[in-house]
Amino acid sequence: MCERRAEGTPIRRRGAALERAITDAAWEILVEQGYSGFTFEAVAARAGTSKPVLYRRWPRREDLLVATLARHWRPLEIPDTGSLRQDALTLLRTVNAERVRMVILMRVQLADYFRETGTDFTDLRSRLLPADQTPPFERLVSRAVERGELTDVPRPARMVNLPFDLVRHDMLMAMGAVPDEAIVEIVDAVWLPLLGLSPHGTQSAD
Numbered sequence: 308m309c310e311r312r313a314e315g316t317p318i319r320r321r322g323a324a325l326e327r328a329i330t331d332a333a334w335e336i337l338v339e340q341g342y343s344g345f346t347f348e349a350v351a352a353r354a355g356t357s358k359p360v361l362y363r364r365w366p367r368r369e370d371l372l373v374a375t376l377a378r379h380w381r382p383l384e385i386p387d388t389g390s391l392r393q394d395a396l397t398l399l400r401t402v403n404a405e406r407v408r409m410v411i412l413m414r415v416q417l418a419d420y421f422r423e424t425g426t427d428f429t430d431l432r433s434r435l436l437p438a439d440q441t442p443p444f445e446r447l448v449s450r451a452v453e454r455g456e457l458t459d460v461p462r463p464a465r466m467v468n469l470p471f472d473l474v475r476h477d478m479l480m481a482m483g484a485v486p487d488e489a490i491v492e493i494v495d496a497v498w499l500p501l502l503g504l505s506p507h508g509t510q511s512a513d
């Protein structure tokens with residue numbers, strides 16, 4: 308792959324190397340200028356290619372945005388500690404350490420995108436997940452049901468995914484990482500009681 312000589316100067320690259328260069332440039336533009344500056348012209352100039360090259364791969368600006376975010380949206384490792392409480396704490400701590408910058412960027416730099424498309428963070432996040440992938444907290448709850456830690460009853464998705472929603476809310480309010488004591492409180496004082504469990508992982512009395 309050739310190096311970019313100067314912004315706006317086309318360079319010969321093909322296939323995966325070209326797409327990496329484009330999505331790298333698109334990421335830089337998004338971080339620096341937000342969605343309002345995220346144009347085919349700006350990305351093509353930064354990547355040292357042409358707008359038709361971008362349009363052939365991503366017909367709409369939204370398509371390029373999703374491809375750019377997907378490249379930087381690292382899959383989370385789903386813990387399996389044998390305890391729903393410990394699984395939840397481990398997962399939230401991983402989100403807190405690895406996703407805070409992305410969550411804040413998506414909220415701040417993509418405000419214009421959400422207004423323009425009438426979508427929200429949850430809609431965009433669903434597009435970044437593989438089509439066959441179950442959301443992380445749904446997997447944790449299913450696993451807890453399989454090992455008999457939780458009763459097998461229907462639970463609303465809002466309830467199951469509440470820990471992530473609350474941590475994301477705190478990230479956005481503080482514009483930074485969430486204190487660990489807040490993560491423990493979300494799991495022990497809010498989520499587990501909603502699921503009918505005590506912080507010790509035992510079924511709560513009715």
